[in-house]
Amino acid sequence: xxxxxxxxxxxxxxxxxxxxxxxxxxxxxxxxxxxxxxxxxxxxxxxxxxxxxxxxxxxxxxxxxxxxxxxxxxxxxxxxxxxxxxxxxxxxxxxxxxxxxxxxxxxxxxxxxxxxxxxxxxxxxxxxxxxxxxxxx
Amino acid sequence: xxxxxxxxxxxxxxxxxxxxxxxxxxxxxxxxxxxxxxxxxxxxxxxxxxxxxxxxxxxxxxxxxxxxxxxxxxxxxxxxxxxxxxxxxxxxxxxxxxxxxxxxxxxxxxxxxxxxxxxxxxxxxxxxxxxxxxxxx
Numbered sequence: 001x002x003x004x005x006x007x008x009x010x011x012x013x014x015x016x017x018x019x020x021x022x023x024x025x026x027x028x029x030x031x032x033x034x035x036x037x038x039x040x041x042x043x044x045x046x047x048x049x050x051x052x053x054x055x056x057x058x059x060x061x062x063x064x065x066x067x068x069x070x071x072x073x074x075x076x077x078x079x080x081x082x083x084x085x086x087x088x089x090x091x092x093x094x095x096x097x098x099x100x101x102x103x104x105x106x107x108x109x110x111x112x113x114x115x116x117x118x119x120x121x122x123x124x125x126x127x128x129x130x131x132x133x134x135x136x137x
Numbered sequence: 138x139x140x141x142x143x144x145x146x147x148x149x150x151x152x153x154x155x156x157x158x159x160x161x162x163x164x165x166x167x168x169x170x171x172x173x174x175x176x177x178x179x180x181x182x183x184x185x186x187x188x189x190x191x192x193x194x195x196x197x198x199x200x201x202x203x204x205x206x207x208x209x210x211x212x213x214x215x216x217x218x219x220x221x222x223x224x225x226x227x228x229x230x231x232x233x234x235x236x237x238x239x240x241x242x243x244x245x246x247x248x249x250x251x252x253x254x255x256x257x258x259x260x261x262x263x264x265x266x267x268x269x270x271x272x273x274x
Contacts, residue, residue: 002225002226002227002228003226003227003228003249008227008228008245011245012245015244015245076248088139089139089140090139090140090145091139091140091145107152107268108145108148108149108152111213111263112140115256115259118255118259119252119256122252122255126248131244
């Protein structure tokens with residue numbers, strides 16, 4: 001019931017990239033050092049974030065990564081779902097009616113679906129522009 | 138980032154037991170059938186819930202389980218933590234300051250600690266008395 005290391009590293013990398021001065025790119029090595037993230041693992045994560053249009057990558061000796069969209073348009077939800085897939089707090093949070101073998105007389109799914117909606121909304125509200133001008137706290 | 142099957146089965150079993158008429162006990166077989174839960178796995182879960190004073194078990198041919206406390210005093214949080222241990226949405230939700238190698242300049246833990254507090258509060262508010270008179274929905 002915990003965020004994966006992968007999603008945690010992804011979030012930290014995207015926050016780091018969001019805080020770059022306009023027009024500046026960050027290399028894998030730079031992010032790995034700043035965020036103390038294993039370099040190989042980070043490379044895979046950044047590739048995935050690029051494929052899903054969260055980041056844009058530039059080749060070459062001065063290459064690196066920047067956000068593919070405005071920082072107000074990249075949320076924690078976007079980043080987590082890009083690396084982990086859809087978030088479900090419980091199996092009954094799926095929107096289809098075949099969530100589990102107890103569907104027909106389940107008493108718990110209303111609670112879980114409400115929790116899920118609240119959690120997803122919080123993650124969607126937390127956008128990268130909120131971190132643009134923040135110092136480390 | 139999802140509730141374990143174990144915690145899901147535990148919750149369903151405790152909700153089932155909460156809905157028994159006063160003084161009635163539920164056997165493992167009865168709960169397993171009603172909640173479509175693997176019997177051996179359920180037996181282990183019920184044992185754990187008994188050890189942690191969520192349930193009380195009675196031996197003998199008419200034995201079984203009932204709540205160890207008033208249904209208003211058993212929350213989803215109690216049940217989940219009894220079988221899964223402390224809930225942390227992310228590693229930075231630990232209350233100590235050694236949550237991870239980034240502690241000294243982490244920008245994310247305020248967000249995660251706030252989420253964690255909201256989630257824990259919702260789970261603590263969801264007590265078994267709310268299910269006492271509910272029909273399956």
